[in-house]
Amino acid sequence: MGRGKIVIQRIDNSTSRQVTFSKRRNGLLKKAKELAILCDAEVGLMIFSSTGRLFDFASTSMKSVMDRYSNMKDEQQQQSVNANSEVKFWQGEASSLRQQLQSLKDHHRQLMGQELSSLSVKDLQILENKLELSLRSIRTKKEQIFMDEIKELNQKGNHIHQENLELYKKVKCLHEENMELHKVYGRRGLNGRALISSHVMNDASTTENGEAPVQHELSPPKQQSQKPQAEAPELGLQL
Numbered sequence: 001m002g003r004g005k006i007v008i009q010r011i012d013n014s015t016s017r018q019v020t021f022s023k024r025r026n027g028l029l030k031k032a033k034e035l036a037i038l039c040d041a042e043v044g045l046m047i048f049s050s051t052g053r054l055f056d057f058a059s060t061s062m063k064s065v066m067d068r069y070s071n072m073k074d075e076q077q078q079q080s081v082n083a084n085s086e087v088k089f090w091q092g093e094a095s096s097l098r099q100q101l102q103s104l105k106d107h108h109r110q111l112m113g114q115e116l117s118s119l120s121v122k123d124l125q126i127l128e129n130k131l132e133l134s135l136r137s138i139r140t141k142k143e144q145i146f147m148d149e150i151k152e153l154n155q156k157g158n159h160i161h162q163e164n165l166e167l168y169k170k171v172k173c174l175h176e177e178n179m180e181l182h183k184v185y186g187r188r189g190l191n192g193r194a195l196i197s198s199h200v201m202n203d204a205s206t207t208e209n210g211e212a213p214v215q216h217e218l219s220p221p222k223q224q225s226q227k228p229q230a231e232a233p234e235l236g237l238q239l
Contacts, residue, residue: 017050025055032057042068
């Protein structure tokens with residue numbers, strides 16, 4: 001049969017309690033030594049018996065272990081204090097931001113003309129002045145935008161006007177060239193019509209004088225006949 005489960009409670013029998021203390025103390029010291037050797041850990045162990053006797057173990061020295069423990073404890077306490085201070089700081093910041101947000105919401109509603117019953121005459125006058133300043137700034141910005149747009153449109157208009165002038169000059173040059181061409185070809189046409197009319201008048205004058213107009217025509221040359229000429233008949237007088 002296996003060992004029964006031991007109830008963890010104070011042993012009433014002093015002899016049994018002393019024996020158990022001795023066994024478990026030795027086992028605990030052995031485990032502390034093994035832990036220091038196997039895991040390269042710095043171990044410090046102190047045990048006080050019920051009679052006030054001290055049993056200790058230190059892998060290096062008990063003083064260095066205690067100093068290290070004290071330093072670590074102070075650092076942890078300081079970190080805890082810093083953490084608490086930081087938490088309190090951020091809590092204060094969050095509370096301040098909530099108050100600012102609520103104040104801004106109230107101010108915005110007042111600017112919109114809402115919740116004015118709690119304001120005094122002086123507060124209403126201050127609110128009116130703020131609104132007038134805001135309105136003046138808005139109008140100034142609006143006028144500036146309009147002036148910028150007008151300036152831009154004027155620049156575009158000047159650019160378009162310059163382009164129109166250049167196009168007008170080109171059209172005028174083309175018109176002048178066309179007029180020159182019309183003049184040149186018009187003179188040539190008049191000279192040709194004058195020549196034709198002079199020929200017609202000469203022909204008409206010849207017809208009126210009774211003389212037929214001489215028409216010169218070229219005809220192809222006549223071909224000579226290949227037949228032999230007939231002999232001339234002999235002429236004689238018969239008595």
